Amino acid sequence: MRIADIPRAVRGIELDSQTRCTHYHSELDVIAIKMRCCQVFYACKDCHETLAGHAIETWPHSMWDQKAILCGSCGHELSISEYMASGYTCPACNSGFNPGCRNHYHFYFADADESIAADQAL
Ligand SMILES: [Zn+2]
Ligand SMILES: [Zn+2]
Ligand SMILES: [Zn+2]
Numbered sequence: 001m002r003i004a005d006i007p008r009a010v011r012g013i014e015l016d017s018q019t020r021c022t023h024y025h026s027e028l029d030v031i032a033i034k035m036r037c038c039q040v041f042y043a044c045k046d047c048h049e050t051l052a053g054h055a056i057e058t059w060p061h062s063m064w065d066q067k068a069i070l071c072g073s074c075g076h077e078l079s080i081s082e083y084m085a086s087g088y089t090c091p092a093c094n095s096g097f098n099p100g101c102r103n104h105y106h107f108y109f110a111d112a113d114e115s116i117a118a119d120q121a122l
Contacts, residue, residue, distance in 0.1 A: 010070065011051055012043030019043050019072030028098035030072035031083075033108050036063070041070050045107045058110040071095060080109060 010032040012021035019032040021043035032041040035048055037057035042048040048056055059068060064080035071078070076092035088097040 010041040010043060010072070012047040013050060015043055015047075017072075019070065021047050023047065024098070026098060028088075028096050030095055031097055031101070032070040032072055034066070034068040034070070035108075036068075045104070056107065058106075058108055060110045064109070071097075 010019050012019065012032070014022040016025070018030045019041075020026075020029050023044050023046045032043050033045075034041045035052070035056060036059050037054060038052060040052075042051070045056055059066065059080055064084070066079060067077040068080050069078040069083040070076075071090040071092060073090060073095035074093035076090060078086065078091070082091065083097075086097065088099045088101075089095070090097065
């Protein structure tokens with residue numbers, strides 16, 4: 001499967017038709033994430049690191065309304081807030097997302113827990 005076959009331009013290493021890459025390729029690893037630094041969808045941060053040639057920039061909580069998550073199963077784009085509230089299921093096609101991604105949020109989203117806590121304190 002070539003990158004051109006994917007509905008939207010997603011970059012990654014050994015990308016399949018549902019945006020799985022060489023690093024994350026379980027049944028549930030179907031999302032791609034748009035990187036703040038280059039506004040390009042990548043399958044994962046490791047693909048970005050190898051292919052982009054620059055350091056990843058995280059999304060601050062104030063920008064979580066950006067459509068930065070792509071469901072590789074159906075091509076639906078979610079905002080970061082929608083993704084966080086999705087319960088690891090695509091609202092458009094009901095594909096399951098990998099709950100283990102939660103452990104990697106800090107690579108993509110600035111201080112996920114701290115931002116929410118700060119909001120509630122205001
Ligand atoms: Zn980048
Ligand atoms: Zn990857
Ligand atoms: Zn979907």
